[in-house]
Amino acid sequence: MEKTLDLFAVGNSGIVKSVSGEGQIKRRLFDMGITPGAEIYMRKAAPLGDPIEVTVRGYELTLRKAEAKCVVMEVKGQ
Amino acid sequence: MKRFALAGNPNCGKTTLFNSLTGSTAHVGNWPGVTVDKRDGVYKKLDEPVAIVDLPGIYSLSPYTPEEVIARNYILDEKPDCVINIVDATNLERNLYLSTQIMEIDVPMVIALNMMDAVEKAGDKIDEKELEKRLGVPVVKISALKETGLKELMERAFTESKKSRAGVTVLNDTALAHLIGDVKIALKGQNVENPLFHAIKLVENDSIEVEMHKETENMIDEFKKTFKDDVFGDDFEALIADRRYKYIAKNFDSVVSRKNKEKHAMTKSDKADRVLTHRIWGIPIFLLVLFGIFHLTFSEDLLFLGKIFSFPGLEDLGVDIEAFGGQLLACFYDGAVFSPGVIVNNLWNNIIVNYGLGFGEGGWLYNLIAESGMQSWAIGLINDGILAGLGSVLSFLPPILVLFLFFSILEDSGYMARIAFILDRAFRKFGLSGRAFMPMIMGFGCSVPAMINTRTLADEKERTATIRVIPFFSCGAKLPILTAIAGAIIAYFGVGNADLITYSMYLLGVVTAILTVLLMRNTTLKGETPPFIMELPAYHLPQFKNLMAHLWDKTKHFIKKAFTIILASTIVIWLLTHFSFSWQFLEEEEVNQSILAQLSMFVQPIFTPLGFGSQLGQFGWVFVVAAVAGLIAKENVIATFATLAACLVAVAHLDIGTLDIAAEEGVDAVQAMILATNITIPALISFIAFNMTTIPCFAAVGTAKAELQGGKRYGGTLIFWLATSYIVSCMVFTVGSWWWTAFIWAAAIAVVVTAIVVKNKKQNKAKA
Incomplete structure (x- = not known):
């Protein structure tokens, strides 16, 4: 099933299918390791619901839902 | 080398x-x-x-x-x-x-x-x-x-x-390697240094490179036409980033062998995070930590034990507080156990600066000079100018360092990054990212490193807005203004609570920062909210060595400042207050004729709406002088009070009773000012507010200039600081003096906000 990263629930994981968004945001996501094929695990949301914290390539990354929306994921089975 | x-x-x-x-x-x-x-x-x-x-x-x-x-x-x-x-x-x-x-x-x-x-x-x-x-x-x-x-x-x-090394690339994907190779050969033909690096950046469409090698643009476009990727199409930046990670992932497994194969195993860091960034408890814990830091630094009643148990004071216990032992004891306890910050402060000021260095009135050095038989003006310059000035400056060192130590612990442990994570949502409302929080909170220590730290913000407008409001996060050097004046208000008027005044003034600074950011982001510095994509480093215990390195750095910086610019300005101010325009040495009684007094009297009326202008009468200029001295360094404000109080005592024939105007913290000096000018509480608070929000010290102004790269943004910043401080203090003074003026201010703010909203709507419509 395909889903953008911002719609992930805590505990979900999946594989990055594609990344959209304008230049700087996209490049930043790439530089931080969010490239097609990378596995992402949704760890938690901040107390106010946004940003979110994910594990990618073995470290913790935080990003806003607005930016997570640029990341299209293939959801893994629970 | x-x-x-x-x-x-x-x-x-x-x-x-x-x-x-x-x-x-x-x-x-x-x-x-x-x-x-x-x-x-x-x-x-x-x-x-x-x-x-x-x-x-x-x-x-x-x-x-x-x-x-x-x-x-x-x-x-x-x-x-x-x-x-x-x-x-x-x-x-x-x-x-x-x-x-x-x-x-x-x-x-x-x-x-x-x-x-x-x-x-x-x-x-x-x-x-x-x-x-x-x-x-x-x-x-x-x-x-x-x-x-x-x-x-x-x-x-x-x-x-x-040796020399030629660049190599991991982008070995045949088609891509071909393309890069072609560009590289072309660049090499033009004798470009680092041809491989530049070739790859050009293929990536890197803005700096494209600008630098404009002539190659067409050629590269030609090359690119021959290349097709099924997934990325012609997005070469994405393709190259992807290929790099693919290469690393492919070669990575054979290099690393993990003991714990489980991917999402709970580390200690995760456990700490479960509490510290908890959905409900995250924010309360953060506020508690912030309060705890201020409590441990400034409270004279640790954990409120004194209030709870009502301990007896030292004098009630029959301790001779005049004796050295009594003084030493008084550094730790008087009716309540002091917080570590206050203890360090007392030890430093009472024991080291006054006893050890003998700076204060009655100290060995002070007496030595007073009895040295020098000309009276020289004795005055050394004792009341240099020593008093240095003494007050040095007395600020402990709170700055203690506060800085706590921020260093937050920073070193990794909690600071979590604070950005917790607060980002709130910050976005003001058009900033959670990252802007870091430099802002550093501003509580010192504006200079805070302003430099804004370089982590990629968005130019966000950076400018952040640099402008950093001084509102009251730095360590502004703290003595707060403690001295708050202390004097309590001692003189017998009302209020020092913790409460300090806390609310810090809050006033923060609120001013928020409102002005909001204002700027909607008017002169409009723009999209910048992205927030940040690593959360694993927690670790702060390293003692690192913490000490931080503190030593800070101490060195401060001492250097104290002995150079601050010392120089205290001497200048002493000279300006003891000489007239005709370069006559003035007796203490004649301070009204001094150069500085004359100049300040001239500009005094400007400060009338702020409460410390003409209404203070013939000695009101002292507040103007102190505020002006504060532009050099905020430590000067209270140091100036100490110098001027000595003059005022003589000239106004003040009956200061038991007040010791040269005492550390400047509380008594401020009380002497109140005696001489009859300044009101709202005006005193307004004076604090003015110093907190106006143009910061020389060092910070210089940093802002460098970071904003001079020009229009920098000029705008100076005007912004002056206007903000004038409006904020005027508001504090008028509302504090006549509560009903709050309605006038509310109406004025409503008009401004409506005007901005309407204008922005019109503009948005015009764009659409």
Whole structure:
């Protein structure tokens, strides 16, 4: 099933299918390791619901839902 | 001398390595982006000394953030003899991404696998020989913290620096390699240095490169037409980033063997995070931590024990507080146990500065000079000018350091990055990212490093707005203004609570910052909310060595400031208050004729709406003088009070009773001011507000100028500070004096807000 990263629930994981968004945001996501094929695990949301914290390539990354929306994921089975 | 540059991801232990190598005390922290400019040091343990340059932490050599551009330009233009690429071994995959980019530059290079102690502790293994073979670059295991492997690293770097190395790339995807190869050959034909690096950047459509090699644009477009990728199409930037990670992932598994195969195992850091960034408790815990820090620094009633148990005061216990033992005891306890910050402060001021150095009235040095038989003006200059000024300046050192220590602990432990995570949503409402929080909170320590730290913000408008409001986060040097005046209000008028006044003034600064940011982001600095994509480093216990390095750095900076600019300005102010325009030495009684008094009387009416202008009568100028002196350094404000109080006592025939105007903290000096001018409480608070929000000290103004690169933004910033301080203090004074004026202010604000909203709506419509 395909889903953008911002719609992930805590505990979900999946594989990055594609990344959209304008230049700087996209490049930043790439530089931080969010490239097609990378596995992402949704760890938690901040107390106010946004940003979110994910594990990618073995470290913790935080990003806003607005930016997570640029990341299209293939959801893994629970 | 050979030069080695340290390059690596933020938070990979680069600065720790720099400190270990150079024995320097550069600033180290546990959040991404502490080193924002390059720094130099010298490594002396090789046959010949080697210069070490610490570059800012970066994730990539992309052109989007100032730090990346600084690091990239340094390696390309300054041509270090060797680049030491520090790689966090606990996070190999992402760290090697940068390595694959540095490898493309024609520069000798060594990879330092840092944090090997943490890797081994987790029971994991990294085959560095295999990694070296695959990357084609020497790899050395080190631990910057435990200082292991450093000698070997430096020796290998030294060996490498004697050779030359041509850039290599991991982008071995045949079609892509072909394209890059073509561009490289073309660049080589034009005698471009680092042809491989530039070729790849040009293929990536890197804005800086495209600008630099305009003539190649058409040619590259021609080359690109021959290339097709099914997934990425013509998005070469994405394609290249993807290929780098693919290469790393492919070669990665055979190099690292993990003991714990489980992917999402709970680490200690995760457990701490479950509490500290909890959905419900995260924010209350953060507020509690902030309150705790201020309580431990400033409270004279630790944990409110004195209120709870009503301990007897020292005099009730029959302690002779005049004796040395009594004074020593009084540093720790008087009816309540003091907080550590207050104890350090008391020990420093009462015991070291007054007894040890003998600066205060009755101190050995003071008496020595008073009885030395010098001319009376010389005695006055030394005792009331220099010693009193220095004494007050030195008395600010403890609270600055204690506060700074706590912020260093937050920073080092990794909690500061979580605060940004927790608060981002709230910050976005004002058009800032959670990242802007870091420099802002650093502003509570000192505006200068805080302003430099704004370089981690990629968005220029966000940066300008942040730099402008940093001074509103009341820095350590402004604190004495608060404690002295709040103390005097309580002592003189017998109302209020020192903690409460201090806390609410800090709050006033923060609220002013929020409102002005909101205002700027909707008017002069409009723009999209910048992105927030940030690493959350693992928590670790703060290192004693790092903390001490922070503090020593701060102390050095402060002492230097105290003995140079601040000392010079106290002398100038003393001279200006003791000489008339005709350059006559004035007796204490004649201070009204002094140069400074005359000048200040002239501008005094400007401050009438703020409560410390004409209504204060003939001595009202003292507040103007103090505020002006504060532009040099905020420490001067209370130091000036101490100097002026001595004059006022003589000239106004003040009956100051038991007040000791030269006493530390300046509380008594402020009381003398109140006696002489009959200034009201709202006006005093307004005076604090003015100093907190107006143009900061010389050092901060200079930093702002450099960071904003002068010009219009800088001029606007100065006007912004003046206007904000004038309006805020006027509001404080009028509302404090006549409560009903609050309605007038509310109406005025409503009009401004409506006007802005309407105007923006119109503009948006026009755009649409």
